[in-house]
Amino acid sequence: MPGKPNNKQRTAIVYFGPERTDYLKLAEAEARSEFLEYIQTPLQAQLGAELHKETCRALSRYTGHGRRMRRLQGWVGEAQEIPIHRVRCCECRAVFTVLPSFIMRYRRQDTDCLEKLLRLSLAMHLSQRHTALVYTWGGAERAWGPTWMWNLVQWLGNLMPVAWLLMRLGLTPPRHVLSDEKFAVLDGERIYLFLVSQGELIWHAEWLDNLDETAFEPAIERFLTQIEQAAQQQQLLASEQSYQPETMNTDGWKAAQNAWKQKVPQGNLLECLLHGRKRVDVTLDTYAQAHPELNESERDHLKEKFDHVFAAPSLAAYSQRLRRLREALGDDPILAQRLDILQDKRFLFTNYLKFPEASAFSSPIDRSMRFLDEKLQTFGQFRVSKTINTTLNAWAIVNNLRPFLPDAKKAGQSLAATFGAKLKGIPWMEALNICTVGVLDTLIPSPGTLKISDTNF
Numbered sequence: 001m002p003g004k005p006n007n008k009q010r011t012a013i014v015y016f017g018p019e020r021t022d023y024l025k026l027a028e029a030e031a032r033s034e035f036l037e038y039i040q041t042p043l044q045a046q047l048g049a050e051l052h053k054e055t056c057r058a059l060s061r062y063t064g065h066g067r068r069m070r071r072l073q074g075w076v077g078e079a080q081e082i083p084i085h086r087v088r089c090c091e092c093r094a095v096f097t098v099l100p101s102f103i104m105r106y107r108r109q110d111t112d113c114l115e116k117l118l119r120l121s122l123a124m125h126l127s128q129r130h131t132a133l134v135y136t137w138g139g140a141e142r143a144w145g146p147t148w149m150w151n152l153v154q155w156l157g158n159l160m161p162v163a164w165l166l167m168r169l170g171l172t173p174p175r176h177v178l179s180d181e182k183f184a185v186l187d188g189e190r191i192y193l194f195l196v197s198q199g200e201l202i203w204h205a206e207w208l209d210n211l212d213e214t215a216f217e218p219a220i221e222r223f224l225t226q227i228e229q230a231a232q233q234q235q236l237l238a239s240e241q242s243y244q245p246e247t248m249n250t251d252g253w254k255a256a257q258n259a260w261k262q263k264v265p266q267g268n269l270l271e272c273l274l275h276g277r278k279r280v281d282v283t284l285d286t287y288a289q290a291h292p293e294l295n296e297s298e299r300d301h302l303k304e305k306f307d308h309v310f311a312a313p314s315l316a317a318y319s320q321r322l323r324r325l326r327e328a329l330g331d332d333p334i335l336a337q338r339l340d341i342l343q344d345k346r347f348l349f350t351n352y353l354k355f356p357e358a359s360a361f362s363s364p365i366d367r368s369m370r371f372l373d374e375k376l377q378t379f380g381q382f383r384v385s386k387t388i389n390t391t392l393n394a395w396a397i398v399n400n401l402r403p404f405l406p407d408a409k410k411a412g413q414s415l416a417a418t419f420g421a422k423l424k425g426i427p428w429m430e431a432l433n434i435c436t437v438g439v440l441d442t443l444i445p446s447p448g449t450l451k452i453s454d455t456n457f
């Protein structure tokens with residue numbers, strides 16, 4: 001799992017405007033003054049004391065330290081030569097590279113090209129080799145080796161945990177989470193994928209080698225810790241405050257429920273009503289086998305009675321409906337067993353009524369899981385256990401940030417945006433690039449508030 005974002009490098013990422021010419025106009029100018037004026041505020045916002053020399057007291061004035069050209073490949077056309085400036089702290093003389101936000105550290109492709117490649121590879125039904133092939137169609141100079149796309153996915157997955165990214169885009173820690181686990185195949189062995197989401201929005205993904213409480217507890221701990229650290233860093237939580245979701249919806253796997261209860265003692269467990277109903281279906285199948293005289297309409301009638309319990313508008317109504325059902329059917333041992341379970345789970349199946357914002361179903365996360373499973377199958381020879389979590393993190397980032405398709409109800413928006421992330425009209429890979437150095441909102445000047453420094457250079 002990727003650790004905290006690495007801010008130790010002396011590189012600043014600066015947004016110059018929606019068009020590339022907004023940057024080039026300043027960066028290519030003979031006189032550097034306008035460029036230097038522009039970068040003062042964003043550099044002050046992101047270059048903390050730890051990046052300056054120990055003796056530095058100022059951190060607030062930067063002057064030019066040369067310019068070099070860098071080749072940059074876009075999605076279409078030939079590579080372009082782009083000027084990159086270096087600047088120096090006027091106080092301690094530490095030198096920083098200033099990258100415009102459409103260029104990422106260590107990548108030859110611009111953010112638009114990287115966004116398309118990662119979307120092809122992680123959000124569409126295309127293998128990594130096919131993605132690389134599509135890329136080469138854009139020009140003869142675009143050579144690639146068999147692991148090229150794989151390395152790109154690993155690079156994305158290592159940039160920062162998806163939970164960090166969501167909070168740097170302005171989201172607050174989720175109060176109601178869905179948790180699910182699903183099996184996948186790794187080198188012929190069965191493994192499990194563990195996901196925590198807020199509706200369809202993925203906050204955490206990792207693999208487990210078994211489904212015992214001993215596997216769930218550290219995974220849940222990592223989820224909680226990641227959110228806690230990011231939230232504390234952004235002052236969404238006080239430094240001694242811990243993060244605990246209010247509700248956790250699970251599909252009913254006992255070990256997962258126990259682990260959540262252990263790790264989030266104050267939280268309320270919910271159990272997906274759909275999964276609860278499916279288990280009633282299984283019981284009714286067994287009952288029908290034991291009672292061949294039961295006709296279809298009688299069976300439907302039984303099912304309706306159970307559905308009526310699940311549909312109860314309160315815990316009291318649930319208990320009352322269950323009691324009546326027990327009076328009518330409790331003599332049968334098969335049905336009595338299911339009724340006992342519904343009795344035991346009366347809180348799990350009605351807790352959602354106390355939390356209008358919580359989902360009664362875990363189906364939003366099921367959809368994402370199905371796609372993820374198919375994706376992992378196509379990774380073929382690269383299914384190496386130590387890199388799976390990085391891949392899952394990269395997938396979660398793309399899943400959350402890619403815009404919905406043009407014919408979708410929320411066309412152009414992303415999942416993250418529908419949950420309140422503010423990308424300020426900036427394409428997602430470029431916004432992500434800015435988030436590698438800080439909180440997006442504090443790094444993008446609002447129109448009209450850009451302060452032109454009066455310092456002389």
Ligand SMILES: [Zn+2]
Pocket residue numbers: 052053056057058059089090091092093094
């Ligand atoms: Zn300094």
